Amino acid sequence: xxxxxxxxxxxxxxxxxxxxxxxxxxxxxxxxxxxxxxxxxxxxxxxxxxxxxxxxxxxxxxxxxxxxxxxxxxxxxxxxxxxxxxxxxxxxxxxxxxxxxxxxxxxxxxxxxxxxxxxxxxxxxxxxxxxxxxxxxxxxxxxxxxxxxxxxxxxxxxxxxxxxxxxxxxxxxxxxxxxxxxxxxxxxxxxxxxxxxxxxxxxxxxxxxxxxxxxxxxxxxxxxxxxxxxxxxxxxxxxxxxxxxxxxxxxxxxxxxxxxxxxxxxxxxxxxxxxxxxxxxxxxxxxxxxxxxxxxxxxxxxxxxxxxxxxxxxxxxxxxxxxxxx
Numbered sequence: 668x669x670x671x672x673x674x675x676x677x678x679x680x681x682x683x684x685x686x687x688x689x690x691x692x693x694x695x696x697x698x699x700x701x702x703x704x705x706x707x708x709x710x711x712x713x714x715x716x717x718x719x720x721x722x723x724x725x726x727x728x729x730x731x732x733x734x735x736x737x738x739x740x741x742x743x744x745x746x747x748x749x750x751x752x753x754x755x756x757x758x759x760x761x762x763x764x765x766x767x768x769x770x771x772x773x774x775x776x777x778x779x780x781x782x783x784x785x786x787x788x789x790x791x792x793x794x795x796x797x798x799x800x801x802x803x804x805x806x807x808x809x810x811x812x813x814x815x816x817x818x819x820x821x822x823x824x825x826x827x828x829x830x831x832x833x834x835x836x837x838x839x840x841x842x843x844x845x846x847x848x849x850x851x852x853x854x855x856x857x858x859x860x861x862x863x864x865x866x867x868x869x870x871x872x873x874x875x876x877x878x879x880x881x882x883x884x885x886x887x888x889x890x891x892x893x894x895x896x897x898x899x900x901x902x903x904x905x906x907x908x909x910x911x912x913x914x915x916x917x918x919x920x921x922x923x924x925x926x927x928x929x930x931x932x933x934x935x936x937x938x939x940x941x942x943x944x945x946x947x948x949x950x951x952x953x954x955x956x957x958x959x960x961x962x963x964x965x966x967x968x969x970x971x972x973x974x975x976x977x978x979x980x981x982x983x984x985x986x987x988x989x990x991x992x993x
Contacts, residue, residue: 690836693853700854703789705767706839710852713756719847722752752847759850762843765792766799766812771834771858775983775990777951778829778865781805784822784858786839788812797844802851803837826862829947829990834858863986864944866952873931873953873962895919930975931957933985935968947989954989958982968992 689712704710715723726745733741767789773782790796790812800809801820812818820839826832840851895908898918908919933953938946950966957964958977964985965975971988973981 690853690855694836694855698855699857700768702771702856703767703769706764706852708760708764711760711763711850712852713760713848713850716842716846716849719752719849722847726752752845755845756848756850758844759841759848762796762841763799763839763850763852766790766796766839768839768854769817771856773834773858773860775861775863775986776826777863778826781823781825782832782834782860782862784824784834784856784860786820786822786854788818788820790814790816790818796841798841800840801837802840803835824860826860829862829864829944831859831991832862834860861987861990863990864947864951866955867945867948868952870949870952870956873957873960874933874937875931894922896922931962931964932975933957933964933966943992947992951986951989954982954985 726749729741729748730745732738733745769787769789771784771786773784776782786801788799788810793814795814796812798809799812799818799820800807801822803822803824805825806823808820808822810818810820822834822837824832824834834856836853836855838851838853840849842849895911896919898907898912898920902920906921906923908921912918931953933950935946935950938949950968954964954966958981961977963975963977966973966985966988968988970992973985973988
């Protein structure tokens, strides 16, 4: 699969207006595209590309020249090329018909980042599909799909505000085999992407209020004494408790611990007055920082609260609450 920045044969002004007319007609009569959907004849439209328009004009001039000079070879060439061009409309249609759009998914992002929607396609037939493209206002992607195989296309869309971002309408098309005609279909998706608040670039230090993980410490590391146990093979000699060992005539080792830091209480109500979006941005930055430092953190704000915890699931749950805060 390759990412392309341009598409050969850009649509003429008439083609763009026709695309817009078709989009509004599909939106009005069919509504959102329900997935999975298999592309059938009533879903596919065919229009000449800009190259196709110029090719048609050239054929018309060639035919006029043959008629004017009564040149049968020129007329035969014009009719032969016209027949080949007409045949490519069927090939372009067959290259797209029968493809199944299984799903459209996107992972969460932070505000300002481009969302990457993945369109999952399935080719259930015994023939390959070539140069299948997904076209949106912000870019294109292209792939080939082998017989009875799956493929995917990427659609990038710039995010704005936090919350749910709806994927806009896009086209699935191809210009196979000669680029004279464009077979395409309109997809009006219901796919969404969750947009987290943009983390503050220079947030304040993490708040130190809150209780730790029930006072539990990490054993076997650190410089704080925890207790004694019988000596085991592999224990460092510097941790042998010689006096206790001499008194009991048996080797004992010191067990060390590293106390855990207190949990961070990320509390909206303790942040004072300020802009809502700015406070959400600071909270998002604190969540990422606490997770990176492995400090348990809790979150409390109007409409949602989570107890202290760690891990990707806890981080994502906190960021989701921040993203959907009203």
